[in-house]
């Protein structure tokens with residue numbers, strides 16, 4: 713899954729793809745390098761990010777989405793707002809990727825009696841959905857990260873969210889789960905999630921992992937800034953794959969694909 717951030721303030725590539733021509737060029741590049749899915753996000757989720765008004769989010773997303781849909785490639789939309797989900801799914805987006813796991817207390821739609829994020833996803837029987845674990849919210853998640861053993865907490869949260877969605881009629885096969893690397897967890901907790909990732913596979917859903925350029929990788933590599941975390945990101949992606957990840961959400965597709973090919977070549981000989 714190649715990341716396309718249509719934002720001025722994303723933690724590692726903010727401002728690079730805000731202009732439509734730049735975004736299209738990057739989409740082309742991600743696909744040429746081997747991405748199977750593009751994940752479009754218009755609001756940064758970095759710690760302390762300012763929430764984006766609904767109309768601005770739509771203005772950033774919809775023109776590009778219209779264009780990309782003509783390319784007939786799977787498109788995921790990284791959003792927590794039901795109105796944005798609805799608009800993008802109606803245009804033909806394939807996947808909703810929600811760092812809030814469809815539980816954000818939406819302002820606009822709900823206040824006006826509109827559908828919840830869960831209802832929007834349930835009403836579109838063909839879309840995939842990624843449910844991610846986040847502790848607290850982007851404004852506060854790193855000021856008071858989780859405490860204790862995170863594995864059972866993340867496991868139980870994801871199980872409960874997946875069950876809630878299925879209770880609304882969403883087929884199990886449409887759901888992917890993500891432990892949410894960096895979302896309200898300490899460096900040690902993020903690496904515990906990697907070390908024990910297989911425990912989450914027991915839930916029986918495919919796992920999506922987003923380690924790309926995350927600050928925990930900087931923390932264990934002598935403080936490398938986000939732009940210099942490529943090798944660390946590829947290493948983490950490979951470790952996540954080895955531990956059963958099905959989808960890797962990455963900024964740098966070509967180096968990741970190259971690493972995956974080495975893993976594949978080894979697997980083919982494993983018997």
Ligand code: HH2
Nearest residue numbers: 717722723756757758809844890893922
């Ligand atoms: N991480 C980010 C955003 N969305 N979605 C999922 N499912 N998993 C993740 O780990 C994840 C995500 C943060 O990365 P990025 O999009 O590069 O930055 P920003 O949120 O600052 O735009």
